[in-house]
Amino acid sequence: MGQFQVDLSVPSAARMYDWLLDGTFNYEADRAACQELLKRAPTTKALARNNRWFLERVVHTLADKYGVRRFLDFGSGLPTQNNVHQVAQSVAPDARVVYVDNDPVVLGHGRSLLDANANTAMVAGDMRDPNSVFITPEVRRLFTDVHSVGTPKAALFISVLHCIKDVDDPAGIVHQVISRLSPGDYVVICHLVSDDRNLRESVTDLMRRETHDKWGRVREQHEVEALFEGLQVLSPGLVDVTDWRPDSELRQHQRSIEWYDYGGLAQIPFPKAVSP
């Protein structure tokens, strides 16, 4: 099967995540795989919700507090409530968002949602080759256009790098993207981790088997910390995303127990001045 063809009898990470969020863009195979996942990690629905609420908070913070007006969202997932462009444009109607995903169902639904929004686009792209994403017309028009110089930008890797195998070098992907951004721009990374080795192995095995090996692995906190090498991590640091600038007076978070998304927000540092 070609890269962007769909086989609905094989579960996909995007459609499983949609089911965990009570979405409607999923099929029998996705739902059955989620039931298997819940046997190993029963609190995974809370995990998915907490990640989504983190996405909303971090995008709102980037647009509101840091003035970000261009977002490049790798592994954007299926449309749900409060998508990146809706959160960013609620702060700044001129905010631009390019979504990148390689799941054909995501691409179809994403495009129909975005058709009417001139400041957003959906790219059929594989984040394992970031350079091919940066040369797409959508990224050139909305993200790296001439007016983008001096405009704060952000690259988002929200709950996606665990889909990438070690052999495809998640850290290398992040660094290729950083090399296309400017000092002062922002990077968001969160990643599925567990402190329990048995859980890490059991969920990784399940996801690889169910997706026909289209998945990476559950990693450890220190491996996620290494993805931030060379970046300046901003307050509150790298945390279970449930604890990232929480707005718990508005929403009661139920914590996931077996595993969680871990990460945070970072800035590309400005070069140090060289003394004469």
Ligand SMILES: C[S@@+](CC[C@H](N)C(=O)[O-])C[C@H]1O[C@@H](n2cnc3c(N)ncnc32)[C@H](O)[C@@H]1O
């Ligand atoms: C768990 S979802 C996360 C969605 C969204 N970022 C969020 O946090 O709500 C992971 C997404 O990454 C996408 N994905 C996985 N591997 C990818 C790749 N190599 N290139 C582009 N997208 C990928 C999947 O199709 C899926 O939509």
